[in-house]
Amino acid sequence: MMHFEFQVEGGNFTKAGAASSQLKKILKQLNVDPKIVKRIVVALYEAEVNIVAHAYKGDIIIDIDTQKIGIKLIDEGPGIPDIEQAMQLGYSTASPSVREMGFGAGMGLPNIKNNSDELRITSEVNKGTIVELITYLNQ
Amino acid sequence: METGNFHHALKIREDLCIGCSHCMNVCPTEAIRVKNGKSVLFGDRCVDCGECFRVCPVSAIIIDHDDFNYIFDYKYRVALVPAVFTGQFPEDISLRQIHSVMLELGFTHIYEVENSVDVLSETLDAYISKNNETKPLISSFCPAIVRLIQVKFPALVDNIIRLKPPLDISAHFLKKELLSKGIPSEEIGIFYVTPCAAKIAAIKDPVGETNSPIAGVINMDFLFNKVYRQVKQRNNQSCAIPLSPKLSGKSTCWSLTSGEASHAKGRCLAIDEIHNVIEFLERLENEEISDIDFLELRACDESCAGGVLTTSNRFLTVERLRNHADSYHAKDEPVHPDAFRNPTSESDYLNERIFIDEVKPRSILKLDENMAEAMRKMEKVNRIMQLLPLVDCGVCGAPSCQALAQDIAQGEAKIQQCIFIQKILEQKGEMSLDDSIEVMQGIWGYGKTNKYRDIKGF
Incomplete structure (x- = not known):
């Protein structure tokens, strides 16, 4: 069992992707199947960018064992009022300036769902969001 | 560390190495350590990019090519030269002069690698539109990049285009042309003049391919010195060789940066220099970058013009080749009756041999x-x-x-x-x-x- 933590700064797109990059490096060293690595990294990258785009700050907590990889993203931010709506393809609340940077196409949450085996989102408006995702290694 | 069975053209000469660690510090895959005062290369990590060769202050890193006299084992001795070889010479030396000296040195035929670009380019277009669900497709042109992806970016091996580079296509074509003239296979020796170590490794130990029709490899700096010296020593303008068709502008520039990307369909990017490539592939692997159709990636700055075995300044080489390309007019040069035909005349035959097998990952990171x-x-x-x-x-x-x-x-x-x-x-x-x-x-x-x-x- 291995444990890693990363901090994410809201609004700083230069550093968006740092945690997913680190996790990718770790998983490659652990000899995880490249296809599974790809799925996990895509899901985490999307979730990480969500924090950068919407929240003030966030923490990413990753637990790895030989069976599965669990990722928990906890942010302080506006929260998601309607999670079901946010899960729909193409739905986005991103500002035009964020969209100009190539983010905010409304692909985020659906993409996370497609690239993880289990996804749970809980949110409180004006407080923050918790995204938990699990990927199984032996499938 | 295990040493894989991969052929490397780069070798460290222990008798010359002073253990200064310059090579260790520049190696992009951390394949070198210093032990007992000498640099040691880990074969499974090395991608033959040649960065170590560039920085060695005592020339202890060598690129192992074939003995020149090995060409005389064959009755028909073909020099397969890339366009950047011509680009090594100053403007006042003509292609005819260069070729006539090469014939005096012992070659019987001279053929430019990029003659097969038209065949490849056509198949490449079809390949890209057929494989549009894999994005981006990555060119297989630079063998150091293919190896880099295998060892450092295993998740991207399926993105590598499974087509042979012009070098291999031209070699197949030449062999076919000579065989069709009734020449027995064992009398044909095709020798590639290489601008880098990676091409040698690719010929001696091909990735996704079983055998190569190339008999041997000669380092470009070695041949350049031999030819340039002869050209300098006398003023011989005469040349009676069967000229191969002159390269088109597109073919001339194929091995330069953007040579492929400027002709491929869709959204294409060209990236040269190995650290730039690594930085880009890191982002690509994270899927931070999407919607690119085609990637041309080259290990050397200014692509093959900056190959580790080139002598001329890479920017001047690029300028010369671009000048050659600009001055090309299809009807300019009369084609010699004995000249090799254009490989497009054999495109069916070549297309049967153009594909390479699956490129397998061999991660060094685990x-x-x-x-x-x-x-x-x-x-x-x-x-x-x-x-x-x-x-x-x-x-x-x-x-x-x-x-x-x-x-x-x-x-x-x-x-x-x-x-x-x-x-x-x-x-x-x-x-x-x-x-x-x-x-x-x-x-x-x-x-x-x-x-x-x-x-x-x-």
């Missing part, structure tokens, strides 16, 4: 095959990293603290190799001075550690 064991090793690496100074000084004989920590976790190095840790151990009386000097000599040899003592006469 700490162990077994994940639980890899996790134990990673924990060990992390514990060691907390003890190391993180200055990446290289005194331990590894290129970075991270590399030393991994070597220790793999049982191939000791923590006492770190000079910072040695000092503390000495201070605490846990390591004697003699022991620490012995460790240093194990890394750097006797010469460097005894220099001060000997000169000062202690």
Whole structure:
């Protein structure tokens, strides 16, 4: 069992992707199947960018064992009022300036769902969001 | 560390190596360590990019090519030369002069590699539109890049285009042309004049391909010196060779940066220089970059014009080739009756041989095959990293603290190799001075550690 933590700064797109990059490096060293690595990294990258785009700050907590990889993203931010709506393809609340940077196409949450085996989102408006995702290694 | 069975053209000559560690510090895959005062290459990590060759101050790193006299084992001796070879010579030396000297040196035929670009380009267009669900497709042109992806970006091996580069297509074409003239196969020797080490490795140990019709490889700097000297020594303008068709503008520039990308369909990017490529592939692998159709990636700055075996300044080579391309007019040159035909005349035959097999990943990053064991090793690496100074000084004989920590976790190095840790151990009386000097000599040899003592006469 291995444990890693990363901090994410809201609004700083230069550093968006740092945690997913680190996790990718770790998983490659652990000899995880490249296809599974790809799925996990895509899901985490999307979730990480969500924090950068919407929240003030966030923490990413990753637990790895030989069976599965669990990722928990906890942010302080506006929260998601309607999670079901946010899960729909193409739905986005991103500002035009964020969209100009190539983010905010409304692909985020659906993409996370497609690239993880289990996804749970809980949110409180004006407080923050918790995204938990699990990927199984032996499938 | 295990050494794979991969052929490398780059070799370190132990008798010349002074163990200065320059090569260790520039290697993009951390494939070099210093032991006993000499650089040691880990074969499974090396991608034959040649960065070490560029920086070696004593020419101890060599690129192993075939003996020139080996060409005389064959009755028909074909020089397969890339366009950048012509680009090595100053403008006042003509292609005819260069070729006539090459014939005097012993070749019977000269053929430019990029003649097969038209065949490849057509198949490439079809390949890209057919495989549009894999994005981006990555060119297989540069063999150092193919190997880099195999060892460092295993998730991207399926993106590599499974078509042979112009070099192999031209070689197949030449062989076919000569065979069709009734020449027996064993009398045909096709020799490639290479601008880099990676091409040699690719010919001697092809990735995704079983055998190569190329008999041998000659280093470009070697042949350039031989030819240029002859050209300088006399003024022979005459040349009666069967000229091969002159390269089109597109073919001439194919091996330069953007040579492929400017002709491929869709959204295409061209990236040269291996560190630039690594940076881009990191982002690509994270899927931070999407919707690119085609990627042209080259290990050398200015692509093949900057190959490690080129002599001329790479920017001047590019300028010359672009000038050649601009001055090309299809009807300019009369084609000699004995000249090789254009490979497009054999496109069906060549297209049957154009595909390469699956390119397999061979990751150098994994700490162990077994994940639980890899996790134990990673924990060990992390514990060691907390003890190391993180200055990446290289005194331990590894290129970075991270590399030393991994070597220790793999049982191939000791923590006492770190000079910072040695000092503390000495201070605490846990390591004697003699022991620490012995460790240093194990890394750097006797010469460097005894220099001060000997000169000062202690």
